[in-house]
Amino acid sequence: MGKPPLSGIRVADFTWVWAGPYCTLQLAYLGAEVIRIETQTRPCVTRMLPPWPDGKFDGVNKSGYFNQYNQGKKSLALNFKHPEAQEAAWRLIKQSDVVINNFAVGVMEKLGFSYDEVRKVKPDIIMVSLSGYGDTGPYREYVAYGPAQVPLSGLSALTGYKGWPPMHSGFSYADPNAGIHGAFAVLTALYHRHKTGEGQYIDMSQWECAMDLLAEGILEYTMNAREPERIGNRDPQMAPHGVFKCLDLPEKINDLTIDQWVAIVCADDPEWGRLAHAIGRPELANDARFKTLAARQANEDELEAIITAWTSKRDVAQVVAALQAAGVAASACADCKYLAEDPHLNARKYFVELNHPEVGVRKHCGIPWRMSGTPCEVKAPAPQLGQHTDSVMSGLLGYSAREIAALRKKGALD
Amino acid sequence: MAAALSDLKVIELGEMVSAPYCGKLLADMGADVIKIERPRVGDRSRTRGPFPKDEVHPEKSGLFLYLNTNKRGVTLDVGRSEGFEIFEKLVAGADILIHNVTPPDMDRIGLSYERLARLNPNLIMTSVLPFGLSGPYRDFRAAELTLWCAGGACVLNGGGAEHPELPPLKTFGHQAGYQGGVHAATATMAAAFGRLRGESGQHVEVSVQESIASQLEMTFEFWPYMGQIATRLGQKPLQPIETMKCKDGYIYLCCIEEHQWRAFVEIMGNPEWANEAIFADRLLRGLNWDALKVFLEEWVGAQTVLDLYRKAQARRVPFAPVSTMGDLLSSENLKARGFFVDITQPLAGTHKYPGAPLKYGATPWEIRLPAPTLGQHNREIFGQRLGMSAAQMDELNRRGII
Numbered sequence: 001m002g003k004p005p006l007s008g009i010r011v012a013d014f015t016w017v018w019a020g021p022y023c024t025l026q027l028a029y030l031g032a033e034v035i036r037i038e039t040q041t042r043p044c045v046t047r048m049l050p051p052w053p054d055g056k057f058d059g060v061n062k063s064g065y066f067n068q069y070n071q072g073k074k075s076l077a078l079n080f081k082h083p084e085a086q087e088a089a090w091r092l093i094k095q096s097d098v099v100i101n102n103f104a105v106g107v108m109e110k111l112g113f114s115y116d117e118v119r120k121v122k123p124d125i126i127m128v129s130l131s132g133y134g135d136t137g138p139y140r141e142y143v144a145y146g147p148a149q150v151p152l153s154g155l156s157a158l159t160g161y162k163g164w165p166p167m168h169s170g171f172s173y174a175d176p177n178a179g180i181h182g183a184f185a186v187l188t189a190l191y192h193r194h195k196t197g198e199g200q201y202i203d204m205s206q207w208e209c210a211m212d213l214l215a216e217g218i219l220e221y222t223m224n225a226r227e228p229e230r231i232g233n234r235d236p237q238m239a240p241h242g243v244f245k246c247l248d249l250p251e252k253i254n255d256l257t258i259d260q261w262v263a264i265v266c267a268d269d270p271e272w273g274r275l276a277h278a279i280g281r282p283e284l285a286n287d288a289r290f291k292t293l294a295a296r297q298a299n300e301d302e303l304e305a306i307i308t309a310w311t312s313k314r315d316v317a318q319v320v321a322a323l324q325a326a327g328v329a330a331s332a333c334a335d336c337k338y339l340a341e342d343p344h345l346n347a348r349k350y351f352v353e354l355n356h357p358e359v360g361v362r363k364h365c366g367i368p369w370r371m372s373g374t375p376c377e378v379k380a381p382a383p384q385l386g387q388h389t390d391s392v393m394s395g396l397l398g399y400s401a402r403e404i405a406a407l408r409k410k411g412a413l414d
Numbered sequence: 415m416a417a418a419l420s421d422l423k424v425i426e427l428g429e430m431v432s433a434p435y436c437g438k439l440l441a442d443m444g445a446d447v448i449k450i451e452r453p454r455v456g457d458r459s460r461t462r463g464p465f466p467k468d469e470v471h472p473e474k475s476g477l478f479l480y481l482n483t484n485k486r487g488v489t490l491d492v493g494r495s496e497g498f499e500i501f502e503k504l505v506a507g508a509d510i511l512i513h514n515v516t517p518p519d520m521d522r523i524g525l526s527y528e529r530l531a532r533l534n535p536n537l538i539m540t541s542v543l544p545f546g547l548s549g550p551y552r553d554f555r556a557a558e559l560t561l562w563c564a565g566g567a568c569v570l571n572g573g574g575a576e577h578p579e580l581p582p583l584k585t586f587g588h589q590a591g592y593q594g595g596v597h598a599a600t601a602t603m604a605a606a607f608g609r610l611r612g613e614s615g616q617h618v619e620v621s622v623q624e625s626i627a628s629q630l631e632m633t634f635e636f637w638p639y640m641g642q643i644a645t646r647l648g649q650k651p652l653q654p655i656e657t658m659k660c661k662d663g664y665i666y667l668c669c670i671e672e673h674q675w676r677a678f679v680e681i682m683g684n685p686e687w688a689n690e691a692i693f694a695d696r697l698l699r700g701l702n703w704d705a706l707k708v709f710l711e712e713w714v715g716a717q718t719v720l721d722l723y724r725k726a727q728a729r730r731v732p733f734a735p736v737s738t739m740g741d742l743l744s745s746e747n748l749k750a751r752g753f754f755v756d757i758t759q760p761l762a763g764t765h766k767y768p769g770a771p772l773k774y775g776a777t778p779w780e781i782r783l784p785a786p787t788l789g790q791h792n793r794e795i796f797g798q799r800l801g802m803s804a805a806q807m808d809e810l811n812r813r814g815i816i
Contacts, residue, residue: 005604005605005607022629030601046632050632051636051640063632064639068635137748139727139747145732147655148668152737154738154739156657156666161580166736169589170568170570170571171629173567176628177592177593180597181771184439187600189774191603192418192419200775201776203775204771208771209772211768212768213587213592216463216464218754220476220739222754233583241557256643261563329554329557333581333582334565335644336566336633336636339637340637344551350621350624365627367624368624368628370547370618370619371618372527373614373616374616
């Protein structure tokens with residue numbers, strides 16, 4: 001077996017919130033040493049957000065949000081009000097292959113770590129900025145928060161129930177999308193550097209990166225000067241194509257009834273025929289109202305009502321099993337409990353359950369790929385704030401114990 | 415500037431979005447990608463559109479034209495043994511194979527890493543699969559919508575607490591496919607980088623379901639950390655973070671920090687109602703959203719989108735327009751950054767397409783070739799690369815193998 005693909009690669013990680021940490025998470029998964037530069041005075045936003053094991057905020061190391069996206073990284077706590085902290089960061093940068101941030105434009109410059117300065121001490125550095133609007137252009141200083149990037153990108157205008165206003169995607173989808181594209185870019189740049197010795201600067205606009213996911217909408221406009229119509233869960237080429245109600249969870253969770261849904265898609269007429277049999281209505285397979293795609297689309301409300309009449313009396317897992325057995329594409333519309341208990345994901349050992357000193361063993365989502373020759377694994381849970389300050393300072397950065405104590409006393413290590 | 419990946423020879427056996435997007439990410443950075451399509455019919459994305467003037471035509475589908483830039487295209491029926499042998503010859507000379515042939519079809523046609531690695535031990539084979547190559551759902555049938563649901567994203571979106579009867583809502587387009595593709599491209603490049611540093615070839619297996627489950631914000635952890643379920647029905651704890659109608663379109667209000675709310679109140683001209691105790695902080699505004707919404711809808715409804723967006727941004731409040739496609743195409747910011755690119759394909763004509771996901775300082779992202787027409791490069795690839803004679807190719811063509 002080989003070593004993880006990024007073994008020996010070091011990342012100076014200035015990122016926070018979600019887009020940047022999702023990027024460096026991939027690099028940590030691939031075996032890079034990712035060192036987060038953090039501060040107690042302004043901890044990462046996600047360290048302050050739920051979910052928390054005790055139901056309320058109780059310290060910066062207990063957030064499931066932070067602990068999910070920072071697995072396997074190290075935390076070095078520095079307070080940049082002190083020039084000595086800056087010096088420590090420079091020592092780290094000099095020994096790093098990649099520097100990443102997702103601050104607003106100009107923040108890295110204010111901290112003293114502009115690309116021009118960084119390349120002076122590390123000419124072949126790969127430096128990545130994942131900002132909301134990109135480094136150039138009239139809006140470069142605009143403020144971007146995760147939830148607003150989805151409507152900005154155009155995705156909201158395309159998403160929604162028929163006849164309804166634009167909807168969101170339900171989570172800040174542009175953030176992880178920026179992060180994963182950023183990880184691809186880092187790997188591409190590492191590949192180039194290994195061949196040529198040349199580093200580079202990479203400028204990402206999260207807005208632009210999200211637009212790469214909606215070419216179908218954009219091309220409807222550039223080809224036909226039309227805004228696409230919102231069509232809910234339906235599809236122009238397939239019917240049925242929807243999300244259907246199943247029985248609620250038998251037990252209440254926190255006094256709430258939890259509804260359950262199933263996604264069903266028939267790509268062609270034979271699949272519709274199989275679905276009709278599976279739901280005990282074989283006569284509908286050749287019914288004139290449903291026999292062809294055009295007929296099913298003309299009668300889609302009725303079609304969906306017939307399917308709902310069957311699904312709504314059944315448990316979602318039963319529905320999925322019955323339809324898959326019949327050769328119809330169906331999956332549960334999984335919520336977090338369903339995912340955590342999903343027999344498939346568990347059989348594949350997708351989840352990571354490591355012991356964290358403050359939250360114990362909790363399920364975290366893991367690595368979405370398997371590599372046969374250079375296996376990837378999560379070796380440590382997310383770091384406590386400053387957990388690796390001493391080990392990084394004394395090891396990699398070459399400070400003596402006395403120097404570290406003096407810096408700590410001054411407040412430079414926070 | 416030299417392209418970063420110009421030394422990589424890639425074979426793509428991909429349909430629709432996941433594997434083709436993976437191939438596009440590599441091709442746009444310079445990799446030499448040969449796309450294999452089924453003879454006569456081609457990639458299913460050729461049927462999806464949008465089509466110029468709504469004329470359905472396999473060479474004019476926007477989704478296909480977007481996803482397959484910079485690739486050369488051949489047709490080959492890998493489901494027949496003669497076709498598979500030709501496929502093996504192509505793979506023998508390649509660095510990377512990307513495919514999204516589902517596990518049951520892999521079994522049927524005999525596609526496996528072990529078999530191909532015997533011909534080419536240095537091969538990186540990337541399998542982008544709905545549920546991966548193991549586990550009880552290995553052979554499940556899947557579609558874009560079912561995967562977006564299976565990964566846990568769809569349940570987060572919908573009509574909200576006011577409309578629990580409405581189903582969870584799919585996000586536009588082929589997001590499951592795109593996420594499978596970009597996660598696959600990342601893992602593939604990691605394998606290629608490893609190989610450059612002396613590792614051998616290997617099999618990279620990517621699960622689309624897992625790629626989606628990896629990016630559910632903080633929602634997944636509500637179960638393991640708090641025993642709670644995060645769904646579309648939850649009330650937002652903080653407000654205003656909401657889409658709202660203006661005179662000429664929609665804007666997304668986003669006041670997460672208190673200073674952003676205070677600035678917004680000033681932009682509104684400090685109305686009296688904003689001083690009510692029930693709106694005093696972001697949590698109270700969340701609790702009393704029904705009341706707040708009425709006031710905001712009245713004021714916001716009299717504004718224009720761009721004007722309110724600019725006023726908010728001038729005070730560092732992160733509002734954003736709910737951009738229409740027309741807004742994007744006419745955006746001064748996107749124009750200044752040169753985001754959209756013109757691509758000309760002889761049959762479909764010239765149109766603007768989404769451009770580079772990132773701007774690289776040293777290695778270009780560029781469109782060198784439009785997407786291939788069906789079988790456009792058969793003679794070039796089968797003739798020049800594999801040394802087939804014209805007569806052999808004619809015969810294979812006649813029998814529907816190429």
